[in-house]
Amino acid sequence: xxxxxxxxxxxxxxxxxxxxxxxxxxxxxxxxxxxxxxxxxxxxxxxxxxxxxxxxxxxxxxxxxxxxxxxxxxxxxxxxxxxxxxxxxxxxxxxxxxxxxxxxxxxxxxxxxxxxxxxxxxxxxxxxxxxxxxxxxxxxxxxxxxxxxxxxxxxxxxxxxxxxxxxxxxxxxxxxxxxxxxxxxxxxxxxxxxxxxxxxxxxxxxxxxxxxxxxxxxxxxxxxxxxxxxxxxxxxxxxxxxxxxxxxxxxxxxxxxxxxxxxxxxxxxxxxxxxxxxxxxxxxxxxxxxxxxxxxxxxxxxxxxxxxxxxxxxxxxxxxxxxxxxxxxxxxxxxxxxxxxxxxxxxxxx
Numbered sequence: 001x002x003x004x005x006x007x008x009x010x011x012x013x014x015x016x017x018x019x020x021x022x023x024x025x026x027x028x029x030x031x032x033x034x035x036x037x038x039x040x041x042x043x044x045x046x047x048x049x050x051x052x053x054x055x056x057x058x059x060x061x062x063x064x065x066x067x068x069x070x071x072x073x074x075x076x077x078x079x080x081x082x083x084x085x086x087x088x089x090x091x092x093x094x095x096x097x098x099x100x101x102x103x104x105x106x107x108x109x110x111x112x113x114x115x116x117x118x119x120x121x122x123x124x125x126x127x128x129x130x131x132x133x134x135x136x137x138x139x140x141x142x143x144x145x146x147x148x149x150x151x152x153x154x155x156x157x158x159x160x161x162x163x164x165x166x167x168x169x170x171x172x173x174x175x176x177x178x179x180x181x182x183x184x185x186x187x188x189x190x191x192x193x194x195x196x197x198x199x200x201x202x203x204x205x206x207x208x209x210x211x212x213x214x215x216x217x218x219x220x221x222x223x224x225x226x227x228x229x230x231x232x233x234x235x236x237x238x239x240x241x242x243x244x245x246x247x248x249x250x251x252x253x254x255x256x257x258x259x260x261x262x263x264x265x266x267x268x269x270x271x272x273x274x275x276x277x278x279x280x281x282x283x284x285x286x287x288x289x290x291x292x293x294x295x296x297x298x299x300x301x302x303x304x305x306x307x308x309x310x311x312x313x314x315x316x317x318x319x320x321x322x323x324x325x326x327x328x329x330x331x332x333x334x335x336x337x338x339x340x341x342x343x344x345x346x347x348x349x350x
Contacts, residue, residue: 023119027147030125034132038142042108052143054109054166062171066105069164070095070253074199078227080158082213085123087229088161089130090137091196094230095253096165097138098308101234102249102264104175104241105167107140115148116159127161130229138234140165173241177248177264177311184247184337185317186261186271189237190330191307193228193283197254198301202226205291218282225283233308236327240310244320248311252303259300261309262346265337271309271347273335280305299349311337 044053056063072091079088089112097107112131114124124147135142154160194202206213206222213223240246248264261271275295284304287293298304312320317333324331340346 023121026121027119027124027128030121031128031132034129035142038110038132038135038140040108040139040141043141043143052109052111054141054143056108056168060168060170063168064105064171064174066100066103066167066169067165068096068099068167069162070099070196071160071162072196073254074203075196075227076159076161077203078199078213078223082223082227084223084227085126085130087130087227089127089132090134090229090232092161092163093131093134093138093140093165094232095196096163097134097140097167097232097234098230098251099253100165100167101237102175102251102308103169104173104246104249105169106238107138107165107167107234109141109143109166110135110138111143111164112145113148113162113164114145114159115150115154115161117149117151117154117156119147119149120157123157123159127159131163134229134232137232138165140167140234175241175246175249177266180247180264180266180269180311180337182269182338183314184311185314185333186273186335186337187310187312187317187320187324188273188278188306188332188334189233189308189310189324190231190278190332191252191281191303191305192231193225193281194287194302195230195253195307197303198256199226201291201293201301202287205287205293209290211290217286222286231307233329236324236329237308237310239327240320240323243323244312244316246310246312246320250309252307252309256301256303257299257306257309257349258296258345258347264309264311265346268340269346270338270340270344271311271335272338273347273349275349277334278305278332295349306332306334309334 250260250264
C-alpha cells in the first residue's frame with residue numbers, strides 16, 4: 001500500500017479561492033507540520049488540493065463507515081474574549097470523533113471548515129494546530145480543510161468552525177443499544193468541564209454575575225475553567241471495547257444527561273442515575289449557584305461531570321471500571337437500567 005510522503009501535505013485545501021493567495025499560502029506552510037503528525041497508513045498521499053483519499057484496508061470483512069459533524073457553538077465567544085485560540089480546535093475534533101465512537105467506530109479522518117471576515121494567519125494556524133492535536137489524540141488523520149474569507153459576514157477578529165469525522169467499524173461490532181436490558185449497569189466517564197455545550201447559558205450567567213473571566217478559579221482562572229478542552233475518549237474506549245462487551249454508549253453533549261442517555265436506550269427502558277455516585281466538578285456548582293439554575297435544568301443543559309455514558313451487563317461493570325482506570329480515565333458506576341414506569345422520563349437523576 002502506498003505510504004504517505006512525509007514531505008507532501010495530504011489534500012490540505014486550506015487556501016480557498018476567496019482567501020488572499022499570500023495569506024493562504026502562508027497558512028498552508030504553517031499547518032503542514034501539524035497535519036503530517038496525524039497521518040495514518042490508510043491515507044494515500046499526493047492527491048492535490050481538491051479531495052482526500054483513504055483506503056479502508058483489509059482488516060475489516062464488512063466495514064461500516066460512521067460519519068459525524070459538529071461545531072463548538074458559542075464557546076467561540078469566550079475564546080474571542082480571552083484571545084485564546086489554542087484549544088478550541090481540540091473541542092472541534094472531540095465533538096465529532098466522540099459521536100462516531102459511540103457506535104463502536106474507530107475514527108479514520110477529519111476535515112474542518114474555518115470561516116472568517118479576513119484571514120489572520122497567526123490565529124488560524126493556532127486553531128488548526130489545536131485541530132491537529134485533537135486528531136493525534138483521537139488517532140485520526142487530518143486530511144484537509146476549507147478556509148473561507150467572507151468580508152462583512154463576521155466581526156473583526158471573529159471566526160466560525162465546523163468539523164467532519166468519518167470512522168469505521170466491523171458490521172458485527174456496531175454498538176446500537178439493542179441488547180440493553182433491565183438490570184444493566186450505567187458507567188460514566190468524567191468530563192473535563194462543560195466541554196462545548198451550554199455556552200449560551202454560561203455566557204448569560206457570567207454576564208449576570210459580573211464576574212471577570214480572568215478572576216482566579218480553583219488552580220486557574222474562571223475563563224480557563226470554562227475553556228478547558230473537550231475530553232476525547234476515543235483511544236481508552238476503543239481499548240475497553242477490546243476487553244469488555246459494551247451494549248450502548250452516549251456522548252453527553254447538548255441536552256445534557258437527560259436528553260442524551262435515552263438516545264442509546266431501547267423503548268420501554270429507563271436509566272436511573274444517582275447524583276451522589278460521581279464527583280461534580282466545581283465549575284458546575286459555580287454555574288448553578290450564580291445562575292440560580294434548578295437541578296433538572298442543570299442535568300438537561302450540562303454534562304455535570306460525565307462526558308460519556310456506557311451500558312454494560314452488571315457482571316462486567318467492575319472489569320469496565322478497572323479497564324478505564326488503567327487507561328487513566330476517572331469512571332464511575334453512576335446508575336442502572338430498569339423498566340420505564342408509565343409517565344416517567346427515560347432518564348432520571350435522583
